[in-house]
Amino acid sequence: MSRLINKGILLIVVLSSIVIITISVYNYAKNPKDSSSLIVASLAIIASVISGYGAQKVVEYQEDKEKPYPYPIADLQSRYNLAQLTVKNYGPSPAYNISIKWDKPLVSTKGEIIEFKGSSQSEIPVLPPNEHISKPIDTATALYSMEDLNFTGTIKFEDGGGKKYNNLFHISFEQYRKTLLHEKEELKMYYQLQKIPKGLDSISKELNKIRKKIDNNSSPRGRKIRRRSKIH
Missing domain, CATH: 1.20.58 (Methane Monooxygenase Hydroxylase; Chain G, domain 1)
Structure with missing residues (x-):
């Protein structure tokens, strides 16, 4: 009742x-x-x-x-130079069949509509308590080329008993405009560290090329070719 x-x-x-x-x-x-x-x-x-x-x-x-309480938030601090749409369940119980209805669609600078693609019935089938799920939007630089970064809508979800909820929400990226996104440099350091494996792969490829040249020159066939070149 x-x-x-x-x-x-x-x-x-x-x-x-x-x-x-x-x-x-x-x-x-x-x-x-x-x-x-x-x-x-x-x-x-x-x-x-x-x-x-x-x-x-x-x-x-x-x-x-x-009761569960999923809510969308603007996230520009979890990843270096990356804006994300994050939905976090602040309630103590799982939220089911979560979907978001925008009053004005959240669209990236590439024209992509930002949404969580889940099952045919809901965008997010289940979200445990204190867990979150994120969707990349754009780089922070590209995001702030947009004029209006205020978004409103309705988030719909169900609890474990199947009771349905409709909550209004308002998220904004405006508070980060022309501000320091990160108080410390750890995220940038981690971002740069991720480039090290790629650089090591390039170095390894170059060393393999040099090794092959040395091996070819050291082989009997390589010595014969060098002798012929000296004679001529």
């Missing part, structure tokens, strides 16, 4: 009790004994409703604490 229906039932019970009390007070002079009993019973019902409403709020609060 939904929260709205529960609150509606409680409201109807309270209003009915108030009506009974009003009628009983009006008829008290004619039948004081019965009227007194109705008033006491109605007041007891109202007290029970108030107590029940408090218990319901506690249950709702507990449910809210346990």
Whole structure:
């Protein structure tokens, strides 16, 4: 039963009790004994409703604490010179069938619409608590060639019981415009370190070429060719 229906039932019970009390007070002079009993019973019902409403709020609060809460964020600090769209589940339980509906599509400078491609029914089938998933958008330099970097929309998802949620969101990359993206240089250092294996491969290829030349010159055939060249 939904929260709205529960609150509606409680409201109807309270209003009915108030009506009974009003009628009983009006008829008290004619039948004081019965009227007194109705008033006491109605007041007891109202007290029970108030107590029940408090218990319901506690249950709702507990449910809210346990529900998943995926939310999209703008990320320019996790990767060097790379802007990403990240969806993180801030809730304590898994979120299922996550999809994002943009008011204005998030598009890269290459014209690519940024979206999470999952199953045919949802973009992200499941996202565990405190986990995140990221999608590259563009380099930071290219991203800030765009004028408007504010985006809004609706993120839809389900909890483990199949209950559906629709939450509005607002993300912006504007706060990073003309600012230092990284307080330290570790990310740039790691980025440069990633180039070392490629450089080592190039050096290895050149050494192999040199080794082959030396081997060819050291072979009997190579010596004969050198002798002939000297004679001529």
